[in-house]
Every structure is written in structure tokens, then in C-alpha cells.
Amino acid sequence: MSAIAISGLRKSYGPVHAVDDVTFAVEPGRVVGLLGPNGAGKSTTLGVLLGLVAAHAGSATIQGRAYADLPRPSHVVGALLDAGGQHPGRTGRDHLRVLATAARLPLERVEEVLDLVGMTPAAHRRVRTYSLGMRQRLGLAAALLGRPEVLVLDEPANGLDPAGMRWLRTLLRSFADDGGAVLLASHVLAEVAQVADDVVVIGHGRVLTAGPLTDLVTDSSLEDVYLDLTAATEGVR
Numbered sequence: 001m002s003a004i005a006i007s008g009l010r011k012s013y014g015p016v017h018a019v020d021d022v023t024f025a026v027e028p029g030r031v032v033g034l035l036g037p038n039g040a041g042k043s044t045t046l047g048v049l050l051g052l053v054a055a056h057a058g059s060a061t062i063q064g065r066a067y068a069d070l071p072r073p074s075h076v077v078g079a080l081l082d083a084g085g086q087h088p089g090r091t092g093r094d095h096l097r098v099l100a101t102a103a104r105l106p107l108e109r110v111e112e113v114l115d116l117v118g119m120t121p122a123a124h125r126r127v128r129t130y131s132l133g134m135r136q137r138l139g140l141a142a143a144l145l146g147r148p149e150v151l152v153l154d155e156p157a158n159g160l161d162p163a164g165m166r167w168l169r170t171l172l173r174s175f176a177d178d179g180g181a182v183l184l185a186s187h188v189l190a191e192v193a194q195v196a197d198d199v200v201v202i203g204h205g206r207v208l209t210a211g212p213l214t215d216l217v218t219d220s221s222l223e224d225v226y227l228d229l230t231a232a233t234e235g236v237r
């Protein structure tokens with residue numbers, strides 16, 4: 001069974017076909033980069049997958065079930081969509097404790113994930129004092145809380161410094177090498193090129209290409225391939 005299966009997915013906002021018949025899968029042990037220009041439909045696809053956006057047609061499942069039907073979702077999937085969802089007045093540690101309590105996870109796990117993302121020294125500070133990169137790290141800690149088998153990440157490298165980018169890459173690689181599956185939406189092509197096994201490129205809501213990175217990038221760089229593929233869909237809708 002695929003870790004993530006998206007099939008014939010459609011979602012429109014008025015006249016805009018945000019997602020227009022999108023089909024792809026993420027297998028266990030793979031890091032899949034979801035690429036596409038601004039407004040291509042990446043966030044909408046992830047939103048449907050995580051039960052935040054209702055699709056008009058098709059299906060999006062995690063380990064064979066819609067998100068809403070997962071018995072203990074935090075044990076199955078960890079998501080980082082928008083680091084802005086963190087309460088600014090809470091400390092980083094309290095933010096994670098609230099999430100851990102809601103998911104019925106032991107509070108010791110909070111200390112483990114804080115350590116994992118390198119945030120232990122800043123855990124007592126309020127989120128409003130965090131830099132973007134620190135909020136991203138806290139968001140990743142939240143995603144990892146339930147020891148999920150699937151990670152769904154929207155622009156996780158946003159705001160990370162070079163050391164943070166390398167740390168993230170290592171984390172995602174070892175997560176996948178342990179059998180986990182990662183779906184990673186990103187604009188940072190160099191980052192995707194260094195970590196992804198497979199790439200799905202979408203433009204104007206449609207899949208332009210999908211497959212192993214090594215098949216896509218032979219003589220040219222991922223940037224060249226990506227810009228060629230998306231040239232026809234240039235400009236936001």
C-alpha cells in the first residue's frame with residue numbers, strides 16, 4: 001500500500017481549477033518533492049490530503065484512509081503547513097505540550113522532539129520572540145511528536161539557515177531510510193535536488209511530470225528541467 005495516494009483529485013475556487021485531475025503516490029522509504037510555480041495547486045493538494053480542504057472529485061489517502069478516517073492521526077502523519085499557526089504568547093515547550101496532551105502523548109516526548117530539532121535552549125521563550133527558522137523548527141517538532149510514518153511538509157526549509165537546511169536534509173533522509181514517507185512541497189529546487197528520490201511537478205493544477213529524480217535530471221539540472229516544464233504555466237492565475 002502506498003503511504004500517500006492521490007487519485008483524480010479536483011478542487012476549484014470559482015472559475016479557478018486549483019487542482020485539476022492530480023494523481024500521484026508516495027511510497028514508504030521515499031522522499032517526494034512536490035514542485036510547481038506560485039498558485040500551481042501544491043498547498044491545495046496538501047490541504048485536501050490533510051482534511052483541511054474539501055475536494056470536488058477524486059481521493060487523497062494516507063495509508064489507505066482519508067485523513068478524517070485515521071484512528072490516531074498523529075501516529076500516522078505529521079504535517080508542517082504554516083508555522084504561523086503557533087500561538088505567539090505560548091512558549092515553544094507549552095505549544096508542544098498542548099499538542100501532546102491533545103494527542104494523548106507522554107510529555108517526555110516533548111523534550112525528545114525539542115532536542116531533535118535543536119530547540120531545547122529556546123523552549124522556554126515565547127513563540128512571538130522566535131525567528132522564522134525557529135518557528136519552522138518548532139513546527140517540525142510538532143510534526144514529529146507522534147512518531148508518524150508519513151511526513152507532509154509545505155516549504156519546511158523556509159527561514160532555515162545553511163546548517164538548518166543540512167540538518168533538515170539529514171533528518172528527512174534518515175526518516176525515509178527507516179521506512180517513512182515524505183511529501184515535501186518546495187520552491188527551493190536545490191534543496192529538493194539534494195534530498196528527493198522522486199519529483200512531482202505541477203502547473204495550473206495539473207501534473208506536468210512525475211517520477212524518480214534521476215530519470216528527470218540526466219544531462220541538465222533540476223532547475224533547467226523545471227523551468228522548461230513550467231514555462232507554459234508561467235504567471236499566477
Ligand SMILES: Nc1ncnc2c1ncn2[C@@H]1O[C@H](COP(=O)(O)OP(=O)(O)OP(=O)(O)O)[C@@H](O)[C@H]1O
Nearest residue numbers: 013016018036037038039040041042043044045237
Ligand atoms: N481559499 C481560496 N480561495 C480562492 N482561491 C484559492 C484559495 N486557495 C487557493 N486558491 C487558488 O487556487 C490556486 C492554487 O493555489 P495553491 O495555494 O494551492 O497554490 P501553491 O502551488 O501552493 O502556490 P504557492 O507556491 O504560491 O504557495 C491559486 O490560483 C489560488 O489563488
